[in-house]
Amino acid sequence: MGFVVATPLLSRLPPSVSGRLYDDKMSPSATYDAIADWYEREFLARSRGLPEHPLGIDHALRALLGRGSGSCLEIGCGTGEWAALIRNLGHTPLGVDLSAAMLRYAKDRLPVIRADAEQLPFASSTLPAVITVMAHTDMPRYPVVLAEAARVLRAGGVFVHVGVHPCFCGGFADRSDPAAVVIRPGYLDSHWTTESWTPQGVRARVGASHWPLPELVHAFLDAGLAPERLHEGGKPVPTVLAIRARKH
Numbered sequence: 001m002g003f004v005v006a007t008p009l010l011s012r013l014p015p016s017v018s019g020r021l022y023d024d025k026m027s028p029s030a031t032y033d034a035i036a037d038w039y040e041r042e043f044l045a046r047s048r049g050l051p052e053h054p055l056g057i058d059h060a061l062r063a064l065l066g067r068g069s070g071s072c073l074e075i076g077c078g079t080g081e082w083a084a085l086i087r088n089l090g091h092t093p094l095g096v097d098l099s100a101a102m103l104r105y106a107k108d109r110l111p112v113i114r115a116d117a118e119q120l121p122f123a124s125s126t127l128p129a130v131i132t133v134m135a136h137t138d139m140p141r142y143p144v145v146l147a148e149a150a151r152v153l154r155a156g157g158v159f160v161h162v163g164v165h166p167c168f169c170g171g172f173a174d175r176s177d178p179a180a181v182v183i184r185p186g187y188l189d190s191h192w193t194t195e196s197w198t199p200q201g202v203r204a205r206v207g208a209s210h211w212p213l214p215e216l217v218h219a220f221l222d223a224g225l226a227p228e229r230l231h232e233g234g235k236p237v238p239t240v241l242a243i244r245a246r247k248h
């Protein structure tokens, strides 16, 4: 069997789960398997217990996803860090991720399916809400993922993207001085890179893709997801750009 479904939670998955579940031929190996323990126990632990998330991710989800009901699918849910917040907003969280090691943590926090974001195992036009949180730079074909999100969303459904800010965060942005962000050449290159101002982050460990702002927004529009609200988080200039879009 090439997929992992958190078995005790299987009965809680919505009836819209369908199609092909993950098998190892679908996509390159799950890079996050190698760093799952570090990601959960060190990286995420840095911002737990603070009154608010330093990058404003909690605020972005409250502002853009807001209160609601029904399934909310997180594509690239990782260890399930945002499941409790999504549940507190009234939604029923559900996650997919490629990495079995990340899902081992997530399965105690929400129902999860090991699946490739480019081939979501859900029927078309079934879900009221889909989100991605700090994951688009890990998905080299994010426009394909956006098209998949649009496919599984109902008409009128909401898609919330919370991601690395394309203008102020990336291989080209030196954030080592807390008082100033230095933007070096590189913003216009959409290449994957492990270049980073800090060895303590995700980018230095697994690398990241990058889309200049117009390409990112155009990918939403091309997928049939119309942006309607934006939110930025992080200081002294934003680290995160969040977008709420709707399928019409």
Ligand SMILES: C[S@@+](CC[C@H](N)C(=O)[O-])C[C@H]1O[C@@H](n2cnc3c(N)ncnc32)[C@H](O)[C@@H]1O
Pocket: 027, 030, 031, 032, 075, 076, 077, 078, 079, 080, 081, 082, 096, 097, 098, 099, 102, 115, 116, 117, 118, 132, 133, 134, 135, 138, 139, 202
């Ligand atoms: C930086 S982590 C973010 C995890 C979580 N959303 C969070 O905010 O903590 C990015 C996640 O995207 C997942 N991912 C990358 N490519 C994927 C793909 N093609 N399909 C599903 N998940 C993918 C990785 O395995 C990883 O768990």
